Amino acid sequence: xxxxxxxxxxxxxxxxxxxxxxxxxxxxxxxxxxxxxxxxxxxxxxxxxxxxxxxxxxxxxxxxxxxxxxxxxxxxxxxxxxxxxxxxxxxxxxxxxxxxxxxxxxxxxxxxxxxxxxxxxxxxxxxxxxxxxxxxxxxxxxxxxxxxxxxxxxxxxxxxxxxxxxxxxxxxxxxxxxxxxxxxxxxxxxxxxxxxxxxxxxxxxxxxxxxxxxxxxxxxxxxxxxxxxxxxxxxxxxxxxxxxxxxxxxxxxxxxxxxxxxxxxxxxxxxxxxxxxxxxxxxxxxxxxxxxxxxxxxxxxxxxxxxxxxx
Amino acid sequence: xxxxxxxxxxxxxxxxxxxxxxxxxxxxxxxxxxxxxxxxxxxxxxxxxxxxxxxxxxxxxxxxxxxxxxxxxxxxxxxxxxxxxxxxxxxxxxxxxxxxxxxxxxxxxxxxxxxxxxxxxxxxxxxxxxxxxxxxxxxxxxxxxxxxxxxxxxxxxxxxxxxxxxxxxxxxxxxxxxxxxxxxxxxxxxxxxxxxxxxxxxxxxxxxxxxxxxxxxxxxxxxxxxxxxxx
Numbered sequence: 001x002x003x004x005x006x007x008x009x010x011x012x013x014x015x016x017x018x019x020x021x022x023x024x025x026x027x028x029x030x031x032x033x034x035x036x037x038x039x040x041x042x043x044x045x046x047x048x049x050x051x052x053x054x055x056x057x058x059x060x061x062x063x064x065x066x067x068x069x070x071x072x073x074x075x076x077x078x079x080x081x082x083x084x085x086x087x088x089x090x091x092x093x094x095x096x097x098x099x100x101x102x103x104x105x106x107x108x109x110x111x112x113x114x115x116x117x118x119x120x121x122x123x124x125x126x127x128x129x130x131x132x133x134x135x136x137x138x139x140x141x142x143x144x145x146x147x148x149x150x151x152x153x154x155x156x157x158x159x160x161x162x163x164x165x166x167x168x169x170x171x172x173x174x175x176x177x178x179x180x181x182x183x184x185x186x187x188x189x190x191x192x193x194x195x196x197x198x199x200x201x202x203x204x205x206x207x208x209x210x211x212x213x214x215x216x217x218x219x220x221x222x223x224x225x226x227x228x229x230x231x232x233x234x235x236x237x238x239x240x241x242x243x244x245x246x247x248x249x250x251x252x253x254x255x256x257x258x259x260x261x262x263x264x265x266x267x268x269x270x271x272x273x274x275x276x277x278x279x280x281x282x283x284x285x286x287x288x289x290x291x292x293x294x295x296x297x298x299x300x301x302x303x304x305x306x307x308x309x310x311x
Numbered sequence: 312x313x314x315x316x317x318x319x320x321x322x323x324x325x326x327x328x329x330x331x332x333x334x335x336x337x338x339x340x341x342x343x344x345x346x347x348x349x350x351x352x353x354x355x356x357x358x359x360x361x362x363x364x365x366x367x368x369x370x371x372x373x374x375x376x377x378x379x380x381x382x383x384x385x386x387x388x389x390x391x392x393x394x395x396x397x398x399x400x401x402x403x404x405x406x407x408x409x410x411x412x413x414x415x416x417x418x419x420x421x422x423x424x425x426x427x428x429x430x431x432x433x434x435x436x437x438x439x440x441x442x443x444x445x446x447x448x449x450x451x452x453x454x455x456x457x458x459x460x461x462x463x464x465x466x467x468x469x470x471x472x473x474x475x476x477x478x479x480x481x482x483x484x485x486x487x488x489x490x491x492x493x494x495x496x497x498x499x500x501x502x503x504x505x506x507x508x509x510x511x512x513x514x515x516x517x518x519x520x521x522x523x524x525x526x527x528x529x530x531x532x533x534x535x536x537x538x539x540x541x542x
Binding site: 181182185186189191 | 381457
């Protein structure tokens with residue numbers, strides 16, 4: 001409850017930024033942190049809880065982005081366009097899920113990478129989506145709209161993850177991650193559950209992608225379906241800490257901050273450095289920054305308690 | 312209760328189980344004994360639906376051969392796998408809760424109370440991660456987890472493996488109590504002497520086939536069986 005209240009308060013503060021005279025630059029950083037947070041939470045739901053590593057979350061957001069732009073250009077109201085973005089992405093994930101979630105471990109990861117590339121090729125050849133040249137949003141919208149929507153979605157995704165993690169479904173997903181055979185032996189229908197959570201996670205990506213399309217307004221297949229976005233969706237929870245709601249929050253803020261600094265210091269190296277960071281975190285802080293911070297706090301508490309007893 | 316007919320399990324070219332049939336009446340305690348590599352665990356995994364198999368498996372008269380593992384569990388099969396297969400990162404209590412995830416809250420609490428009454432050591436370790444438990448405690452947790460969903464048939468694979476003799480005796484006492492309460496047990500064991508003393512009926516497996524079966528007491532006394540397959 002306290003966690004939800006703090007999340008809502010932080011989101012409210014972040015959401016009013018465009019109206020409170022905060023610089024466009026700072027607002028954009030917050031916007032991107034929120035966007036990556038949604039993708040990170042979506043990845044955390046699927047891959048963080050089940051252990052099935054997805055490399056296609058960026059492409060799922062791309063489907064949402066294209067759907068929203070095509071719908072708005074076709075005369076649909078924004079709300080309906082975003083609903084369509086969610087629905088189309090969820091449907092696409094169902095197709096990906098049904099075909100690839102019977103695979104286990106790295107086979108699934110490679111299947112998602114394959115879908116990522118397949119989607120890029122497909123969209124490049126699709127005349128309705130503008131082909132290789134991409135497409136542009138016909139309507140001019142203030143960026144404050146996607147800003148507010150994205151921040152609210154990020155808060156919603158964070159609270160939704162926290163609730164899922166504590167629920168029975170969350171425990172069942174973690175059981176699949178722990179040992180899929182053992183999970184089946186206690187009566188867990190792993191395949192259906194994995195497909196279900198993959199669809200939910202994809203729906204979230206679709207919404208984020210749809211909102212992001214309103215922000216960037218111009219879509220190019222190479223950038224929208226770039227594997228870079230999928231790597232960010234995975235890096236954010238890995239750096240911050242998987243299986244926790246706070247992990248992606250820390251990861252998204254750190255990632256966006258780091259990217260800004262690197263764009264000044266070493267513009268072409270930002271993904272290399274993010275890769276190194278993931279490597280360092282997985283080697284030395286296996287449960288991410290939040291996990292390490294929790295352990296540190298726990299140790300201090302134990303130390304203090306020991307001191308108290310000694311007195 | 313359990314009717315296994317002509318079950319075969321194949322891993323690529325290798326036939327691990329070559330047409331085994333067995334029956335377990337309600338309330339019975341069936342022992343499956345035999346040397347390493349006899350196909351006992353493969354048979355257990357086939358009964359649970361964890362490996363593809365040929366032949367038919369029926370529980371309470373219903374053919375479950377085509378059902379996936381999770382649906383077989385819901386037909387009342389509780390499985391205590393070899394090597395425990397616990398959810399290592401989860402606490403003892405979470406492991407138990409996963410075992411009864413389809414039950415309502417009150418039933419889960421009752422299940423937890425019963426599990427902790429049956430295995431007081433687990434109550435002491437309630438919040439500890441399963442991976443940090445000792446071998447014996449892990450074995451108890453695997454057994455308690457399988458009992459959480461109130462199975463009609465308990466399939467136990469090598470539960471005494473790696474346990475101290477004192478703990479083995481305790482585990483067998485627990486199983487005996489459960490059997491006395493009417494639970495059907497199918498137990499795979501290398502520790503043949505203890506299980507043959509307790510079981511009602513025994514099957515001896517070797518090289519993927521059932522080479523001998525009969526009342527457990529007579530198997531335990533048969534010198535040929537003892538010498539050739541159990542030692």
